[in-house]
Amino acid sequence: MTFLDLIKTRQSDRKYLDKPVEKEKIERCLEAARLAPSATNSQPWEFIVVSNPDLKNKVAHATYSSLIKFNRWVPTAPVLVVLNTWKPELHITLGGILKNRQFNLIDVGIVAEHFCLQAAEEGLGTCMLGWFQTKKIMKLLNIKAPKKPALVITLGYSGHTHIRDKKRKNLDEIRKYM
Numbered sequence: 001m002t003f004l005d006l007i008k009t010r011q012s013d014r015k016y017l018d019k020p021v022e023k024e025k026i027e028r029c030l031e032a033a034r035l036a037p038s039a040t041n042s043q044p045w046e047f048i049v050v051s052n053p054d055l056k057n058k059v060a061h062a063t064y065s066s067l068i069k070f071n072r073w074v075p076t077a078p079v080l081v082v083l084n085t086w087k088p089e090l091h092i093t094l095g096g097i098l099k100n101r102q103f104n105l106i107d108v109g110i111v112a113e114h115f116c117l118q119a120a121e122e123g124l125g126t127c128m129l130g131w132f133q134t135k136k137i138m139k140l141l142n143i144k145a146p147k148k149p150a151l152v153i154t155l156g157y158s159g160h161t162h163i164r165d166k167k168r169k170n171l172d173e174i175r176k177y178m
């Protein structure tokens with residue numbers, strides 16, 4: 001499989017089989033994430049892998065609410081990975097502050113995609129979740145400020161049988177050579 005083919009197999013999976021995920025596979029996803037680049041190599045990330053069914057379901061229930069319901073499928077995922085971030089120390093972030101950019105959030109996006117692409121390589125499905133109840137998750141997992149969950153990633157064997165076509169803008173709309 002070429003790298004481009006691998007990218008095409010990654011999709012947001014919103015239905016999972018009731019099948020545990022092998023620890024070696026999770027470890028390889030984390031290793032792929034560990035090797036991600038970050039601004040000034042600050043690596044402002046930490047992963048909490050939640051697979052204990054009770055705790056996992058509690059975290060899953062914190063990814064939706066009575067008002068915001070679109071993540072109601074999350075409890076089907078056997079594993080949830082909570083990706084924490086924080087603003088690195090002042091001397092590291094100074095460049096970002098001067099430019100009004102939060103580099104750690106850029107870093108988190110990169111590390112999350114490393115994780116998800118390795119998961120695709122392992123035959124596993126993922127979905128990054130940006131909507132969740134931050135305070136609830138921090139309490140459940142004893143996450144203390146300045147650390148904060150930036151994303152929750154669902155992980156498991158996909159319950160979908162086919163890869164959807166990607167709905168994306170055409171290259172002509174987003175590319176410019178100068």
Ligand SMILES: Cc1cc2nc3c(=O)[nH]c(=O)nc-3n(C[C@H](O)[C@H](O)[C@H](O)COP(=O)(O)O)c2cc1C
Pocket residue numbers: 010011012013014070071127128129130131132166
């Ligand atoms: C930062 C971020 C936050 C997202 N949050 C959610 C979410 O809360 N719930 C969800 O179902 N999908 C979420 N997604 C998945 C996107 O909807 C999905 O990536 C996009 O529609 C493209 O589809 P694909 O991943 O299948 O290619 C999120 C994706 C990203 C990158």
